[in-house]
Amino acid sequence: MMKKEIIAMILAGGKGTRLGNLTKKVAKPAVFYGGKYRIIDFPLSNCANSHINTVGVLTQYESIGLNSYIGVGDSWGLSSRQGGVTILPPRQTEEGSSWYKGTADAIYQNIDYIDQNNPEYVLILSGDHIYKMDYSSMLDFHIAKKADATIAVIDVSYEEASRFGIMNTNADSTIYEFEEKPKKPKSTLASMGIYIFNWKTLRKYLKEDANNPESDNDFGKNIIPNMLNDGKNMLAYNFEGYWKDVGTIESLWQANMDLLSEKKEMDLYDNHWRIYANDVESAPQYIGPKAVIKNSMINQGSNVFGYVENSIIFAGVYISEGAVVKNSVVMPDTIIESGVEVVDSIVSAGIVVNSNTKMVKEKNSKVSLIKGSQSANIGDKNSSKKSVASKEIQEKIEAEALKDSNEIAVEIIEKQVIITDEVCQVEKGVE
Secondary structure (H helix, E strand, O other): OOOEEEEEEEEOOOOOHHHHHHHOOOOHHHOEEOOOEEOOHHHHHHHHHOOOOEEEEEOOOOHHHHHHHHOOOHHHOOOOOOOEEEEOOOOOEOOEOOOOOOHHHHHHOOHHHHHHHOEEEEEEEEOOEEEOOOHHHHHHHHHHOOOOEEEEEEEOOHHHHOOOEEEEEOOOOEEEEEEEOOOOOOOOEEEEEEEEEEHHHHHHHHHHHHOOOOOOOOHHHHHHHHHHHOOOOEEEEEOOOOEEEOOOHHHHHHHHHHOOOOOOOOOOOOOOOOOOOOOOOOOOOEEOOOOEEEOOEEOOOOEEOOEEEOOEEOOOOEEOOOOEEEOOEEOOOOEEOOOOEEEOEEEOOOOEEOOOOOEEEOOOOOOEEEOOOOOOOOOOOOHHHHOHHHHHHHHHHHHHHHHHHHHHHHHHHHHHHHHHHHHHHHHHHHO
């Protein structure tokens, strides 16, 4: 195979336990975001926009739906003879089989895939962050600095710093120390989980790490510290822009609410750096005659008869007349029944929300997760046609349509009566 300059490897096997019911049946990168997207759409779109056309996606937890959603990368323009998307789950080899034991082990288990593509550089990405980034600019920086490894960093507040891996750097951006979630951080440069390595160098360290029984097989805990200890030239690449680690219910909710703010730090309408998705095929949205909608995003296939304010509504959602949704995210194929108020919440996909529905709040959080027992299949574009919720939606739509048509018919008849009376009065006046 012809030598490539760079390929990308996306780590997309995470469970996302802090997202609760949202990742009960799907991997964290497959979680819904922004009315029509999934989290995995962002690294895939960034690769496409950065002209990186060979991408390996490493899946593990609840991988069937995510694998089906990604396919061969058509939706992101990544299916080509020169590259394409390859799904890389753990597999059995002559040496045996095992789950990915850590981030470094996941890459190590796919050394043969990387060798087949014969790249000069390897870009390692996390599949569960929301951001737009030109990886080609980071590669130019890496090459210009003659780095062995370049790590993208973002400046966070001192209060947040202890949640991240922190890079301590010199004035020329060289990294002299890495601290994994320090209690008392020395700097606020947080690792974004985005790395560029010279492949030959990384390959050597991966093999050494795999042969160390004491290793956690992790980039942050093992590979990066080992390279630093050996005096490798490691650089921090400063990223200035929107980046969100959506690892909790509140952070995912906030990332969605950010789309509705006046500042629009994450602009999904920017044609210069588009975010692509494997979109659903659905009928147009329908807004009922008595519906009220303020500062919200309403996706196709949704039917709104109630009150919606500052919220994001996914495809196939039905909001009944008399229902109120404020500052919330309603995921696909969900019914909000009349009389229900949904405020500061994320509503799981494919459920019916009524007065008996449970609302679970995170500790020290104002955001509720509303969950139910029904769930749509994320791998099926037409899952809305198959879900119980959608059957009820169709019945409700037909009932509302009949109600509306009857009201219109009565209004027309009343107007005709008024007109007839006026005509009669005019005729009497003429006589």
